[in-house]
Amino acid sequence: MRSAVVITGLGTLGAFGVGREALSQVLASGQPPRLTTIDRAAGFHRPSGSRGAFLLGSRDLSALVSPATARRMGAPSRMALAAARLAVSDAGILETDPAFAETAVVISTAFGPALFTERLLSSIFKEGPETASPALFTESVASAAASQVALNLKARGPSLTVTQREAGDWIALGEGARLVRTGRARRALVGSVEEMTPLLHAILDRFHTLATADESGEEVARPLDRDRRGVVAAEGSTLLVLESESEAAARGAKPLCRIVATGAGFDPTAPDNGFGADPEGLGETLRRGIERSGRRLHEIDLIASGAAGSIAGDRLEVLALATAWRAAEASLPVLWAPKSALGEWGGGHLAAAVLAVSGAALGPTHGYRTLDPELGVAPYDGRPLAAPKLCLATSVAAGGSMSWSLLEAVI
Amino acid sequence: MSPRDTIVVTGIGAVSGFGWGTAALWQGLSAGRHAIRDFDRFDHRRHRTHVAAQVPAPPDTVADAAGDTASLADAFAVAAADEALRQAGLRRAIPGLRGAGAGVFFGSSTGGMFESEGFFEALLGERGSRRLRLHELLSQPPSGPGDAVARAFGVRGPVQTISSACASATLAIGIALESLREGETEVALAGGSDSLCRLTFAGFNSLRSVDAGPCRPFRHLREGLSLGEGGAVLVLETLAHAEARGARPLAIVAGAGGSCDAHHMTAPDPSGVGVVRAIRAALADAEVEADAVSFVNAHGTGTPLNDAAEWAALSEVFGARAGQIPVTSTKGNLGHFLGSAGAIEAVATVLCLEHGAVHPTPGDGPIDPASPVDLVLGAPRAVPTDAVALSTNFAFGGSNAAAVFRGWPQAAGSPA
Numbered sequence: 001m002r003s004a005v006v007i008t009g010l011g012t013l014g015a016f017g018v019g020r021e022a023l024s025q026v027l028a029s030g031q032p033p034r035l036t037t038i039d040r041a042a043g044f045h046r047p048s049g050s051r052g053a054f055l056l057g058s059r060d061l062s063a064l065v066s067p068a069t070a071r072r073m074g075a076p077s078r079m080a081l082a083a084a085r086l087a088v089s090d091a092g093i094l095e096t097d098p099a100f101a102e103t104a105v106v107i108s109t110a111f112g113p114a115l116f117t118e119r120l121l122s123s124i125f126k127e128g129p130e131t132a133s134p135a136l137f138t139e140s141v142a143s144a145a146a147s148q149v150a151l152n153l154k155a156r157g158p159s160l161t162v163t164q165r166e167a168g169d170w171i172a173l174g175e176g177a178r179l180v181r182t183g184r185a186r187r188a189l190v191g192s193v194e195e196m197t198p199l200l201h202a203i204l205d206r207f208h209t210l211a212t213a214d215e216s217g218e219e220v221a222r223p224l225d226r227d228r229r230g231v232v233a234a235e236g237s238t239l240l241v242l243e244s245e246s247e248a249a250a251r252g253a254k255p256l257c258r259i260v261a262t263g264a265g266f267d268p269t270a271p272d273n274g275f276g277a278d279p280e281g282l283g284e285t286l287r288r289g290i291e292r293s294g295r296r297l298h299e300i301d302l303i304a305s306g307a308a309g310s311i312a313g314d315r316l317e318v319l320a321l322a323t324a325w326r327a328a329e330a331s332l333p334v335l336w337a338p339k340s341a342l343g344e345w346g347g348g349h350l351a352a353a354v355l356a357v358s359g360a361a362l363g364p365t366h367g368y369r370t371l372d373p374e375l376g377v378a379p380y381d382g383r384p385l386a387a388p389k390l391c392l393a394t395s396v397a398a399g400g401s402m403s404w405s406l407l408e409a410v411i
Numbered sequence: 412m413s414p415r416d417t418i419v420v421t422g423i424g425a426v427s428g429f430g431w432g433t434a435a436l437w438q439g440l441s442a443g444r445h446a447i448r449d450f451d452r453f454d455h456r457r458h459r460t461h462v463a464a465q466v467p468a469p470p471d472t473v474a475d476a477a478g479d480t481a482s483l484a485d486a487f488a489v490a491a492a493d494e495a496l497r498q499a500g501l502r503r504a505i506p507g508l509r510g511a512g513a514g515v516f517f518g519s520s521t522g523g524m525f526e527s528e529g530f531f532e533a534l535l536g537e538r539g540s541r542r543l544r545l546h547e548l549l550s551q552p553p554s555g556p557g558d559a560v561a562r563a564f565g566v567r568g569p570v571q572t573i574s575s576a577c578a579s580a581t582l583a584i585g586i587a588l589e590s591l592r593e594g595e596t597e598v599a600l601a602g603g604s605d606s607l608c609r610l611t612f613a614g615f616n617s618l619r620s621v622d623a624g625p626c627r628p629f630r631h632l633r634e635g636l637s638l639g640e641g642g643a644v645l646v647l648e649t650l651a652h653a654e655a656r657g658a659r660p661l662a663i664v665a666g667a668g669g670s671c672d673a674h675h676m677t678a679p680d681p682s683g684v685g686v687v688r689a690i691r692a693a694l695a696d697a698e699v700e701a702d703a704v705s706f707v708n709a710h711g712t713g714t715p716l717n718d719a720a721e722w723a724a725l726s727e728v729f730g731a732r733a734g735q736i737p738v739t740s741t742k743g744n745l746g747h748f749l750g751s752a753g754a755i756e757a758v759a760t761v762l763c764l765e766h767g768a769v770h771p772t773p774g775d776g777p778i779d780p781a782s783p784v785d786l787v788l789g790a791p792r793a794v795p796t797d798a799v800a801l802s803t804n805f806a807f808g809g810s811n812a813a814a815v816f817r818g819w820p821q822a823a824g825s826p827a
Contacts (some may be wrong), residue, residue: 044534072676105671110552112574120608121531129458129613137614138676138807141520142553142574146806150671156685158669159810160582163519163553163574171571178589184669184692199534263595264569266515266561268506272481285512292594399558399571408565 003244004093005177006255006410009091011083012351013190014236014342018061019086023342024350030363031383032341035219035232044202050210052219053196054234054343073139073148074116078362079237080107080145080193081152083347085172087152090254091241095153104157104185106176107239108168108192108346110223112142114200123399139186145193149239157185166306168192169346170393174262174405176242186247191239192347201233207273211309221344222310223337224318224379231308234299234343238351256358260390260406261293267316270332270400275312282316282402283323290324294391295406297328302388304353306346306395307379308339309367317396318375333389336380340366346395355392357407417427418591419660420818421653422499423758424491426604428464428639428745431473432494436755437762441791443771445744452525452607453540459616460623464639464746480522481559484575488556488604489563496564500596500658506565514568514596515555515589518579518603520750525608527551528582553750553772556604556642570597571639574750576806577710578669579603581753581814585667597652602672602758607708611749612800613640614660618677626713626747627774628740629722629784636712639746643754645761662761663817665699665799668692672809678716678803683724689811690728690803697799697815698781701728704736704815705798706769709762709784710805711740712747713774722782735812737792738784739763743772751813753804760800764818768797 012019016026017035026033028252035052038045047288056079061070064082072079084105088095129393136145141160158179162172169192176190204210211219211230222228249256264286267276276282290297299347307314320337325332337358342348343362358361364382371378389408394404425432428446429439441447450465466487471675473490479487496502505513553573562571571586573579580603587601616620626637645664653660658708670692672685679686694701710721726733741759748755768791778786800816 066639081493104475104669112553117610118531120614121528122535124609124613125528125532125535127744129455129609129616132617134611134614134617134677137610137617140610140614141576141807143576143806143808144812146575147676149669150673150809151676154673156671156673156688158582158812159575159578159671159808160573161575163522163572164570165552168554175571175586176766178586178593182589202639264514266566266568266569266570268562268565268567270558271561272485272555272558272562281567399552399554400562401554403556403569 003246005180005259006245007240007354008243008248008253008255009087009241010256010351010354011085011086011090012238013079014348018059019220024355024360026341027355028353028361028363029340030366032366038201039198042198045205050212050219051207051230053201054232055196056235065100069234070183074113074115074144075195076101076145076149079140080149082193083237083239084149084153084189087239087241088288089345097411099186100154101156102186103155103263104144104188106144106157106160106172106188108162108172109142110165110168110194111200113140113144116140118199145170147153149189155189164401165397165399166346166395167397169350170395170403170405171264176261177262180242180244188242189239190242192350194235194345196233196235204233219368221305221340223309223340223365224314224372224375224377225368226370226372228309228311228314231344234345236345236347238347250331255410258408258410260295260408262405263289264401264403267400273398276400277317277397279316279319280323282320286320286404287324287327293406298324298330300390300392301333302356302391303333303335304356304391304393305335305337306349307337308344313396317394318377323332332377334380334385335377336362337365353391353407357391357409360385414586414727415592417650418647418664419650419653420645420662420664420761421648421658421660422495423761424494425643425755425758426466426487427641427755428466430467431469431490440759442769443773443789447746452534453609458612460621462637463780465607466530467643481524482555483606484522484556485559487540491602491644492560492564492600495644497576500754501646507514508597512568512596513566513598514590515557515566515570516583516599516601517572518555518583518750519553519572520576520579520605520755521555521608522549522555523764524610525560525606528609544661564567568755574807574808576667576804577749577752578804578810579750579810581804581812582669584753584757584814585669587628588664588667591647591649597648600644601647602644603754605615605640605749606750607638620714622713626743627776628711628713628743628772629718629782629786630774630776631779632776633715634712635714637746639748641748641750643758645757660819662764662817662819665815665817666693666697667814668696670811674809676808679720681720682760683720683727684810685809686724686805687727689813693813693815697798699815703799705794706737706802707798708756708800708802709738709740710803711742718782722784734783735785735788737769738789739769740772741752743774760802760816764798764800764816
């Protein structure tokens, strides 16, 4: 019988800081980090649109990515390499470990290297195609971050970049687990990276995706709230170390959690840039997938939802969950929405769910005030909670995808 | 033998510089023609080179199932999937599949970047204007073509897009293979789609990796790749599933493998060791010895560095036989599809197996004596209809992917 796949290292960085301790503090308090005011000088934002985002800012990553290395990189590559080194260190692995020759890299990104793509297009259209920079081009491809992680850590297993919008992060986890489970890789560095640029922020704002200031003047994501107005944009990177449980045990590593199952589904009613209208279909796909893994929905004691304050996205996700649990004749467990404090960035969701099932303290869902009668579900309010044993993480994406993972505490 | 399920191809579809459909594709491939010429997708007068393999306008018979706001890449993908599903006899059956259902596993480098460029160009010209066409961004993500296929055919299972540059679609085929083996899906639409766009055309020219004329894979005086565009889809399912519904297999997808050079962001490792690991992983997955490989559909871009590294890898894998195995490069006919290259090359490989003939590679000049592959030239080269074929793709950043196909003898002589 194949050994289960476990997560033995976590590296993360974002507006909350650098490292899992910084993230744990945010999760425990439920309080988001300070919003950074986005540069609106490009003049493309709506006058009354969103102004803030959770940005990494000018945090010094030079201890993780030397300036000489960083100068050849766009922000996604820098962030991902820094997160990878944090994860490897967290797993107790030396960069000289020969197992890197059999280590896969699987990274998800929704938007890819947005700034370098913008700069490259700008030079092509403003100054002519003959001015296109080869350095910008190389770092404008979606797979640049995965390639740089592999190149710098000499990770020579399969290298994959998943681009499935908000569903990509958990799909990446599933593919990384599959590579380890099937013996195609001895270990996998799996995660997510996203950068948020002023232009990307403006485009999301034009699509009415982002939360705008409410009556208090604040831009707050209010997942599942009746008055939610949109998500808060965010950037950062999370990388996880995956290996077989037997491999981890052999080197004395204590896993953060076990990956029990992963899966994905699709709602074909979704428009190409919006959320679908068939939560029943997604819920049925989810229930079947979980039950195919040999687990029952009754066993799940925490849902780490990807709900981020999107009017349509939160609705779809919660109604899909409700469909699945109703069909299983079970009550929905505690539903936690960590993107309330981390913004719409899958890497934060990945890290938060892993930390939750590994025993991290969880705070209340920031911004939640009023039950949405259509959803009928309130997110976690911070009351004392028994350590979760089996956590379901879910995410729905614009365009139609949904992904999920079932993470189990390692006692 | 392991008790694993055999995974078969029961339908293929393609849109390429030769036209819409696999009939046009095989006609062009088997004739040894290329579709690389002057093109009008965008104004390329200020670019360094001026040829590409552009997809011609669709015939009236091609339904626009992708929708009004679809990108070109979406339209290629949906048309290719439509053709593949029709051949597989599944055109209307996907939503009704019971059990694990259907999934889409796609590779794409740029998705709807061509359309997004229109938006960006307008943005630069009309800064702050509300007249910008936001819909041009709708299909921009690389996930656009795969999502469009899922939407068009009512897919409810996993939909996954891999964007690992030029290895994307072959990696996606490998994921589809595992998904079917694990019972996650019972039918998989594996493929990819990309359109020509100014970003990649200028980008590859900035790297000086584009030939001024049609590319010349493995030729002595090759100067670089040619860019192409299109989409290709393979319907994959277990043999048991195909037999249960009376579907005729076209070929077997026997195995897949991947690796990373971890050597350089744009240049391949000249030793080819990363490629060797990907090929050996695919052969091991297929439970096939290197000696059993009948022909290779090479990555064969036509860049001096790629073809040399690929020859080094083939030499290592096949030893003394390396120069005797028939090699073809579909990129010599259709240019480089980038993220979807592995998809069109997989479809071309299945067509070769169906016809028992390896398609010739066009291009001028003698074979590079430093990379003396047995390149199929002039006319198709006969191979057994149960032949084993290797298809390879390598990417920016060192990602390598390989897939192994085996012919299905009963499919011979009855091509799409």
